[in-house]
Amino acid sequence: MGYQPDAVARGLSSNRTGLLGVVFEDLSRPWVGLFLSGLDRVISRQNYSLLVKCSGEISSQRNLVARDLLSRNVDGIIWIAGSTPDISFEGSFVSVGTESLLGSSVMIDLERGAQKLLKIAQGRPFVVDEGASPFFKGIENFLEKPTMKSALPIHILDSTHEKNMIGGGENIVLCGYPDLARILKCYCLDWPAFDLGAIAGRLSLNAIQEKGVRPEKVMVVPPLYSPDGEVISL
Template sequence: MAVTISDIAKKAGVSQATVSRVLNNSGYVKQETREKILKIIKELNYTPSAIARSLSTNKTNTIGVIVPDINNPFFGEIIKGISEVADKHNLNIILCDTDERMEKELKALQLLKEQRIQGIIITPTSVEDEFNSEYLNTLENLGIPIVLVDGHVKYSTFNGVFVDNIKGAYEGVEAFIKAGHRKIAIITGRMNSKPAKDRLIGYKKALARNHIPIDEKYIFYGDYKQESGYDFTKHILKMEDRPTAIFVCSNMMTLGCIKALYEEKLSIPEDIAIIGFDRVDVLNIVGMNISFIDGPTIEMGRIGMEMLINALKNKKNRMINKITLIPKLVLKGSENYIKQ
């Protein structure tokens, strides 16, 4: 039979409230009484219920993490960074996956609220360029610290950690240009998200600064999913005046792009050059040397968690903190221009 606070109180000859104060380290208890209770707790091998404790203290040692696609290794690395810091501070994590659906995100927020979590780290599904007052109110009315990771909420004042997507895309496209390419296609991410918009800005900026006209027929609007990378690459390969290089704006779309090239029995970069945004570890495993923009994903998770911990410690003196990390261009040869 499970040991209860009542059992401990009876054996110690004190009230249940006194035992509760010792367990929660709150309120005054004589040192002699405290030591006696702790000794009995150890003897009875008592483990306090996290649920019961949350009901009595109105909070838990748990934080919520909400991501749009748990199957994407990009978010897996962010979660790894969050977990590393959370473990050091004895914090538990409840992880929610929204499948990039607003209704699932709102459901996740309600679930986390019911769990009395201390704070939330979230990559929002919200449409960045549209103001959604109901969504913003939902977040603000939670009454707990919120940290954004690689995603924005318009008009919000939440802390956040982001990547300089303009710089990353600019350097990737410029690497193509330095290799000799002039006809460079781009497969963008979902264009209602700021990262996708910024990567397109970086692409156009690199072309303009190198006096290369921007050709709309080489711009393909994807959605971060593998299928869009695959479909657009198939389309690109059928173009009469097809590009010599493709800048792919997400890891999953890069996989789709490579799948399409493999099916057409084309070689990289002999037939067409590729640079992807974000690392794809599986490509290294199979020996494919694909150049990429390396976003510091694990570091984003660590910094986001540290931001949340600081916010929890300084609730009264809240300062808005937004950090932008610089991605790194990793060239492995797939950007080269092999003239036919």
């Protein structure tokens, strides 16, 4: 007859609430909307709804937010707020950006991202300027020593918050801001927020519904764009 049960009907038959909790450390970060868009595209097809929370940076507040979600009987939690909380949770738990023992983890593949940067550098040195809350913390550990030490360096500007910047051009890699990078005609190593949200949503649903692929860790390769906005592949 074309009938599709709503969240209440599903809950009565399966003890599910049709709710997913998603926790951010800071809701003001520019990629939050894209992440939620990717997540919603996946979970809305299964008629799931989101409870969005902000944890802040203090561990006690993180635990408080997590326990609040548990009290609301969410079917799963997507955690993109740094260190995972100290809780016991039998539902689906997906951590984005940090590894977790509670469930699955979605991580940025820093090594593959660094390989793309090395491709455009062609032996030139890098200067990594890591500001507050960087997108790719620790990526400098994967950048090989330059073979052209006296050449003009490539500056990597990596911060999710506003940072002073003078000029642009092919000697700069602006992390996480592809639209601004195109205007300034510089490279951009992007943080794929939409894809990360979609992957986290799929992992959550697979775990809740006990079907499909449920890996412990998924590595996502960040895209690198040229000053003209073209994708640079390895």
